[in-house]
Amino acid sequence: MNNIAHIHRDDEASKLGMWLFIFTELLLFAGLFIVYGIYRYLNPVAFHLAAEELSVTVGTVNTVILLISSATMAMASTAIRLKNKQFTILLLLITLFIAFMFMTNKYFEWKGKFEHGIFPGSEDLLRLGHGDTLFFSLYFFMTGLHALHIIVGFVLITIVCYRVNNNTLTHENPVLLDNSGLYWHLVDLIWIFLFPLFYLIT
Amino acid sequence: MNNHKIEHIVPYRLYLIVLSGLILLTLISVGVTYIELANLTVFTAIFLACIKSVLVLVFFMHLKFDNKLLQILVTAVFVLIALVLFITFLDYNFR
Numbered sequence: 001m002n003n004i005a006h007i008h009r010d011d012e013a014s015k016l017g018m019w020l021f022i023f024t025e026l027l028l029f030a031g032l033f034i035v036y037g038i039y040r041y042l043n044p045v046a047f048h049l050a051a052e053e054l055s056v057t058v059g060t061v062n063t064v065i066l067l068i069s070s071a072t073m074a075m076a077s078t079a080i081r082l083k084n085k086q087f088t089i090l091l092l093l094i095t096l097f098i099a100f101m102f103m104t105n106k107y108f109e110w111k112g113k114f115e116h117g118i119f120p121g122s123e124d125l126l127r128l129g130h131g132d133t134l135f136f137s138l139y140f141f142m143t144g145l146h147a148l149h150i151i152v153g154f155v156l157i158t159i160v161c162y163r164v165n166n167n168t169l170t171h172e173n174p175v176l177l178d179n180s181g182l183y184w185h186l187v188d189l190i191w192i193f194l195f196p197l198f199y200l201i202t
Numbered sequence: 203m204n205n206h207k208i209e210h211i212v213p214y215r216l217y218l219i220v221l222s223g224l225i226l227l228t229l230i231s232v233g234v235t236y237i238e239l240a241n242l243t244v245f246t247a248i249f250l251a252c253i254k255s256v257l258v259l260v261f262f263m264h265l266k267f268d269n270k271l272l273q274i275l276v277t278a279v280f281v282l283i284a285l286v287l288f289i290t291f292l293d294y295n296f297r
Contacts, residue, residue, distance in 0.1 A: 012269075019272060023279050030283040034290050041294060056232060063228050071221035074212070074262045081211045178264075185262045192254045195228075196247035200235050 011175045018179040022186050025149075029190050032142050036197060039134045046131020051202040053118070054139075055109070059199035062105050063191065069098035070188040073157070073181045080174045085164060088177075092161040095184065099154045106147055110140075139198055146194060149187045156180040210267045220261045227254050 040047045076091040113136075117124030120140055125133050160180050163169035169176055231250040239246060260266045265273055 015268075016272065019275065023275075026279060026283065030286070034287055037287065038290065038294055041291070056235070060228065060232050064225055067221060067224045067228065070258065070262050071217050074217050074264075075214050077264075078212050078214055078217070182263055185258055188262070189255050189258050192258065193251050196231060196251050200231060200247050201244050202235070 009173070009175075011173075014175045014179060015182075018182050022182060025186055025190075029142075029145075029193075032138070032145075033193065033197070036138050036142070039131075039138065043131030043134060046129060047135050048202055050128075050132045050135035051198060053113075053116075054199050056199050058105055058109050059195050062102055063195045065098050066102055066188050066191050069095045069102075070185050072098070073184045077174065077178055077181050080164065080169075080177055081171050083171045085167075085170075088164050089161060092157055092164065096154060096157055096161070099150055099157070103147065103150060106143070142194060143198070146187065146190055149183075149190070153180070153184045153187050156183060212261075212264070212267065216261065220257055224254055224257055227257075 072091045072094045076088050076095070079088040079091055113119065118136055119125070120137055125136055157180055160169060160177050163176065227250055231247055234246050234250075235243070259276065265276060
Protein backbone atom coordinates (compact mmCIF):
# COMPACT_ATOMS: atom_id res chain seq x y z
CA MET A 1 0.00 0.00 0.00
CA ASN A 2 1.19 3.47 -0.68
CA ASN A 3 0.64 6.50 1.46
CA ILE A 4 -0.42 8.76 -1.34
CA ALA A 5 -4.01 9.84 -0.90
CA HIS A 6 -6.09 8.32 -3.62
CA ILE A 7 -8.90 10.42 -5.00
CA HIS A 8 -11.58 8.15 -6.28
CA ARG A 9 -12.64 8.90 -9.78
CA ASP A 10 -14.76 6.93 -12.21
CA ASP A 11 -14.64 8.38 -15.69
CA GLU A 12 -16.67 5.59 -17.22
CA ALA A 13 -19.52 6.30 -14.78
CA SER A 14 -19.29 10.07 -15.37
CA LYS A 15 -19.71 9.46 -19.05
CA LEU A 16 -22.64 7.09 -18.50
CA GLY A 17 -24.29 9.72 -16.28
CA MET A 18 -23.84 12.33 -18.98
CA TRP A 19 -25.41 10.01 -21.52
CA LEU A 20 -28.40 9.35 -19.24
CA PHE A 21 -28.92 13.11 -19.04
CA ILE A 22 -28.61 13.33 -22.83
CA PHE A 23 -31.33 10.66 -23.14
CA THR A 24 -33.75 12.85 -21.17
CA GLU A 25 -32.90 15.76 -23.46
CA LEU A 26 -33.45 13.62 -26.55
CA LEU A 27 -36.85 12.49 -25.25
CA LEU A 28 -37.81 16.09 -24.47
CA PHE A 29 -37.07 17.19 -28.03
CA ALA A 30 -38.54 14.00 -29.49
CA GLY A 31 -41.83 14.92 -27.79
CA LEU A 32 -41.69 18.35 -29.41
CA PHE A 33 -40.88 16.84 -32.81
CA ILE A 34 -43.93 14.60 -32.49
CA VAL A 35 -46.11 17.63 -31.68
CA TYR A 36 -44.66 19.37 -34.75
CA GLY A 37 -45.23 16.29 -36.91
CA ILE A 38 -48.87 15.87 -35.90
CA TYR A 39 -49.74 19.57 -36.34
CA ARG A 40 -48.02 19.60 -39.70
CA TYR A 41 -50.02 16.55 -40.70
CA LEU A 42 -53.23 18.28 -39.63
CA ASN A 43 -52.39 21.71 -41.20
CA PRO A 44 -50.29 20.88 -44.27
CA VAL A 45 -51.07 24.03 -46.30
CA ALA A 46 -50.56 26.56 -43.50
CA PHE A 47 -47.28 24.92 -42.42
CA HIS A 48 -46.09 24.83 -46.01
CA LEU A 49 -46.73 28.55 -46.52
CA ALA A 50 -45.48 29.62 -43.09
CA ALA A 51 -42.20 27.73 -43.55
CA GLU A 52 -41.49 29.80 -46.66
CA GLU A 53 -41.21 32.85 -44.41
CA LEU A 54 -37.95 31.46 -43.00
CA SER A 55 -34.67 32.20 -44.75
CA VAL A 56 -33.02 29.02 -46.03
CA THR A 57 -29.70 30.90 -46.32
CA VAL A 58 -29.58 31.87 -42.64
CA GLY A 59 -30.60 28.32 -41.69
CA THR A 60 -27.92 26.76 -43.88
CA VAL A 61 -25.19 29.09 -42.59
CA ASN A 62 -26.15 28.29 -39.00
CA THR A 63 -26.16 24.56 -39.74
CA VAL A 64 -22.71 24.62 -41.34
CA ILE A 65 -21.08 26.72 -38.60
CA LEU A 66 -22.64 24.59 -35.86
CA LEU A 67 -21.25 21.46 -37.54
CA ILE A 68 -17.80 23.08 -37.67
CA SER A 69 -18.02 23.97 -33.97
CA SER A 70 -18.92 20.36 -33.18
CA ALA A 71 -15.83 19.20 -35.05
CA THR A 72 -13.55 21.67 -33.23
CA MET A 73 -15.04 20.52 -29.90
CA ALA A 74 -14.40 16.88 -30.78
CA MET A 75 -10.86 17.77 -31.86
CA ALA A 76 -10.28 19.46 -28.48
CA SER A 77 -10.80 16.01 -26.86
CA THR A 78 -7.99 14.68 -29.03
CA ALA A 79 -5.76 17.72 -28.44
CA ILE A 80 -5.95 17.45 -24.65
CA ARG A 81 -4.98 13.76 -24.82
CA LEU A 82 -2.00 14.63 -26.98
CA LYS A 83 -1.02 17.07 -24.16
CA ASN A 84 -1.28 19.99 -26.53
CA LYS A 85 -2.65 22.65 -24.17
CA GLN A 86 -2.34 25.61 -26.52
CA PHE A 87 -4.16 23.88 -29.35
CA THR A 88 -6.89 22.65 -26.97
CA ILE A 89 -7.57 26.21 -25.83
CA LEU A 90 -7.53 27.47 -29.41
CA LEU A 91 -10.08 24.83 -30.45
CA LEU A 92 -12.30 25.64 -27.46
CA LEU A 93 -12.14 29.35 -28.26
CA ILE A 94 -13.11 28.68 -31.89
CA THR A 95 -16.08 26.66 -30.60
CA LEU A 96 -17.10 29.54 -28.31
CA PHE A 97 -16.74 32.04 -31.13
CA ILE A 98 -18.96 29.97 -33.42
CA ALA A 99 -21.55 29.58 -30.65
CA PHE A 100 -21.58 33.36 -30.38
CA MET A 101 -21.93 33.71 -34.17
CA PHE A 102 -24.83 31.25 -34.14
CA MET A 103 -26.62 33.29 -31.48
CA THR A 104 -25.99 36.52 -33.39
CA ASN A 105 -27.59 35.03 -36.53
CA LYS A 106 -30.48 33.80 -34.41
CA TYR A 107 -30.89 37.27 -32.90
CA PHE A 108 -31.17 38.94 -36.31
CA GLU A 109 -33.49 36.22 -37.55
CA TRP A 110 -35.85 36.63 -34.60
CA LYS A 111 -35.59 40.40 -34.74
CA GLY A 112 -36.65 40.31 -38.42
CA LYS A 113 -39.66 38.17 -37.52
CA PHE A 114 -40.63 40.53 -34.68
CA GLU A 115 -40.41 43.53 -37.01
CA HIS A 116 -42.75 41.80 -39.44
CA GLY A 117 -45.20 41.43 -36.57
CA ILE A 118 -44.57 37.71 -36.18
CA PHE A 119 -44.14 36.75 -32.55
CA PRO A 120 -46.19 34.61 -30.16
CA GLY A 121 -49.52 36.29 -29.47
CA SER A 122 -49.13 39.02 -32.11
CA GLU A 123 -52.17 40.40 -33.94
CA ASP A 124 -50.69 39.73 -37.38
CA LEU A 125 -50.25 36.09 -36.50
CA LEU A 126 -53.80 35.79 -35.18
CA ARG A 127 -55.06 37.21 -38.47
CA LEU A 128 -53.08 34.65 -40.45
CA GLY A 129 -54.96 31.83 -38.83
CA HIS A 130 -54.67 28.71 -36.72
CA GLY A 131 -52.04 26.81 -38.75
CA ASP A 132 -49.60 29.73 -38.97
CA THR A 133 -49.97 30.42 -35.26
CA LEU A 134 -49.11 26.79 -34.53
CA PHE A 135 -46.12 26.83 -36.88
CA PHE A 136 -44.61 29.99 -35.45
CA SER A 137 -45.34 29.04 -31.83
CA LEU A 138 -43.50 25.78 -32.39
CA TYR A 139 -40.74 27.59 -34.30
CA PHE A 140 -40.15 30.08 -31.48
CA PHE A 141 -40.45 27.49 -28.75
CA MET A 142 -38.20 24.85 -30.32
CA THR A 143 -35.49 27.16 -31.68
CA GLY A 144 -35.72 29.13 -28.40
CA LEU A 145 -35.22 26.01 -26.32
CA HIS A 146 -32.35 25.06 -28.61
CA ALA A 147 -30.81 28.53 -28.20
CA LEU A 148 -31.07 28.09 -24.43
CA HIS A 149 -29.02 24.91 -24.81
CA ILE A 150 -26.44 26.85 -26.85
CA ILE A 151 -26.11 29.31 -23.95
CA VAL A 152 -25.69 26.47 -21.42
CA GLY A 153 -23.09 24.87 -23.69
CA PHE A 154 -21.34 28.21 -23.99
CA VAL A 155 -21.08 28.47 -20.19
CA LEU A 156 -19.84 24.86 -19.90
CA ILE A 157 -17.16 25.32 -22.55
CA THR A 158 -16.07 28.59 -20.92
CA ILE A 159 -15.55 26.73 -17.63
CA VAL A 160 -13.61 23.98 -19.44
CA CYS A 161 -11.49 26.59 -21.20
CA TYR A 162 -10.70 28.31 -17.89
CA ARG A 163 -9.75 25.01 -16.25
CA VAL A 164 -7.54 23.93 -19.13
CA ASN A 165 -5.81 27.27 -18.91
CA ASN A 166 -5.00 26.98 -15.19
CA ASN A 167 -3.98 23.32 -15.56
CA THR A 168 -6.73 21.81 -13.38
CA LEU A 169 -8.01 19.97 -16.44
CA THR A 170 -5.28 18.03 -18.23
CA HIS A 171 -4.73 14.84 -20.23
CA GLU A 172 -5.06 12.96 -16.92
CA ASN A 173 -8.64 14.03 -16.20
CA PRO A 174 -10.24 15.11 -19.47
CA VAL A 175 -13.71 13.83 -18.54
CA LEU A 176 -15.25 17.29 -18.04
CA LEU A 177 -14.06 18.30 -21.48
CA ASP A 178 -15.45 15.07 -22.95
CA ASN A 179 -18.82 15.49 -21.24
CA SER A 180 -19.11 19.15 -22.30
CA GLY A 181 -18.28 17.90 -25.78
CA LEU A 182 -21.09 15.35 -25.58
CA TYR A 183 -23.47 18.13 -24.57
CA TRP A 184 -22.31 20.31 -27.44
CA HIS A 185 -22.80 17.46 -29.91
CA LEU A 186 -26.31 16.97 -28.53
CA VAL A 187 -27.04 20.62 -29.33
CA ASP A 188 -25.71 19.96 -32.84
CA LEU A 189 -27.77 16.78 -33.13
CA ILE A 190 -31.00 18.60 -32.29
CA TRP A 191 -30.24 21.34 -34.81
CA ILE A 192 -29.65 18.69 -37.51
CA PHE A 193 -33.36 17.84 -37.18
CA LEU A 194 -34.67 21.35 -36.51
CA PHE A 195 -33.09 22.71 -39.70
CA PRO A 196 -34.86 20.50 -42.29
CA LEU A 197 -38.16 20.52 -40.37
CA PHE A 198 -38.48 24.29 -40.13
CA TYR A 199 -36.43 25.64 -43.03
CA LEU A 200 -36.36 23.01 -45.76
CA ILE A 201 -39.64 21.12 -45.95
CA THR A 202 -41.71 23.73 -47.76
CA MET B 203 -13.14 1.03 -12.64
CA ASN B 204 -9.82 1.53 -14.26
CA ASN B 205 -9.17 5.09 -15.32
CA HIS B 206 -5.71 4.48 -16.59
CA LYS B 207 -6.34 2.05 -19.38
CA ILE B 208 -4.98 2.90 -22.77
CA GLU B 209 -7.57 5.04 -24.50
CA HIS B 210 -8.22 5.28 -28.16
CA ILE B 211 -7.17 8.73 -29.34
CA VAL B 212 -9.14 9.71 -32.40
CA PRO B 213 -6.91 11.37 -35.02
CA TYR B 214 -7.80 14.96 -36.07
CA ARG B 215 -8.01 13.82 -39.68
CA LEU B 216 -10.99 11.53 -38.97
CA TYR B 217 -12.95 14.45 -37.47
CA LEU B 218 -12.18 16.61 -40.49
CA ILE B 219 -13.32 13.87 -42.89
CA VAL B 220 -16.57 13.42 -40.93
CA LEU B 221 -17.07 17.20 -40.89
CA SER B 222 -16.70 17.47 -44.67
CA GLY B 223 -19.20 14.61 -45.03
CA LEU B 224 -21.66 16.44 -42.78
CA ILE B 225 -21.32 19.72 -44.67
CA LEU B 226 -21.72 17.91 -47.99
CA LEU B 227 -24.91 16.22 -46.74
CA THR B 228 -26.24 19.60 -45.57
CA LEU B 229 -25.65 21.15 -48.99
CA ILE B 230 -27.26 18.13 -50.67
CA SER B 231 -30.32 18.43 -48.42
CA VAL B 232 -30.62 22.14 -49.34
CA GLY B 233 -30.04 21.32 -53.03
CA VAL B 234 -32.75 18.70 -53.29
CA THR B 235 -35.40 21.17 -52.07
CA TYR B 236 -35.10 22.87 -55.50
CA ILE B 237 -36.08 19.62 -57.19
CA GLU B 238 -39.76 18.81 -57.19
CA LEU B 239 -40.03 15.48 -55.41
CA ALA B 240 -43.62 15.84 -54.18
CA ASN B 241 -44.21 13.31 -51.42
CA LEU B 242 -40.57 12.33 -51.28
CA THR B 243 -39.44 15.81 -50.07
CA VAL B 244 -40.21 15.10 -46.42
CA PHE B 245 -38.77 11.62 -46.65
CA THR B 246 -35.48 12.79 -48.25
CA ALA B 247 -35.01 15.59 -45.70
CA ILE B 248 -35.59 13.28 -42.73
CA PHE B 249 -33.47 10.53 -44.30
CA LEU B 250 -30.48 12.88 -44.82
CA ALA B 251 -30.90 14.25 -41.27
CA CYS B 252 -30.80 10.68 -39.96
CA ILE B 253 -27.54 9.92 -41.79
CA LYS B 254 -26.04 13.14 -40.39
CA SER B 255 -27.14 12.35 -36.84
CA VAL B 256 -25.64 8.86 -37.09
CA LEU B 257 -22.33 10.40 -38.18
CA VAL B 258 -22.41 12.82 -35.22
CA LEU B 259 -23.31 10.05 -32.75
CA VAL B 260 -20.79 7.50 -34.00
CA PHE B 261 -17.76 9.74 -34.51
CA PHE B 262 -18.16 13.09 -32.71
CA MET B 263 -19.87 11.53 -29.71
CA HIS B 264 -17.30 8.78 -29.76
CA LEU B 265 -19.77 5.86 -29.73
CA LYS B 266 -17.67 3.87 -32.19
CA PHE B 267 -14.94 3.61 -29.57
CA ASP B 268 -17.16 3.29 -26.49
CA ASN B 269 -18.22 0.16 -24.66
CA LYS B 270 -21.03 -2.09 -25.84
CA LEU B 271 -23.44 -1.12 -23.05
CA LEU B 272 -23.49 2.51 -24.16
CA GLN B 273 -23.92 1.56 -27.81
CA ILE B 274 -26.91 -0.63 -26.95
CA LEU B 275 -28.47 2.03 -24.69
CA VAL B 276 -28.21 4.78 -27.31
CA THR B 277 -29.66 2.53 -30.01
CA ALA B 278 -32.50 1.55 -27.65
CA VAL B 279 -33.40 5.20 -26.99
CA PHE B 280 -33.63 5.95 -30.71
CA VAL B 281 -35.69 2.80 -31.33
CA LEU B 282 -38.02 3.96 -28.54
CA ILE B 283 -38.39 7.41 -30.11
CA ALA B 284 -39.07 5.86 -33.54
CA LEU B 285 -41.70 3.55 -32.05
CA VAL B 286 -43.51 6.36 -30.21
CA LEU B 287 -43.49 8.46 -33.40
CA PHE B 288 -44.82 5.55 -35.46
CA ILE B 289 -47.58 4.65 -33.01
CA THR B 290 -48.69 8.29 -32.62
CA PHE B 291 -48.98 8.64 -36.40
CA LEU B 292 -50.90 5.36 -36.66
CA ASP B 293 -53.34 6.74 -34.12
CA TYR B 294 -53.88 9.99 -36.04
CA ASN B 295 -54.07 8.24 -39.39
CA PHE B 296 -56.78 5.75 -38.47
CA ARG B 297 -58.77 7.90 -36.11
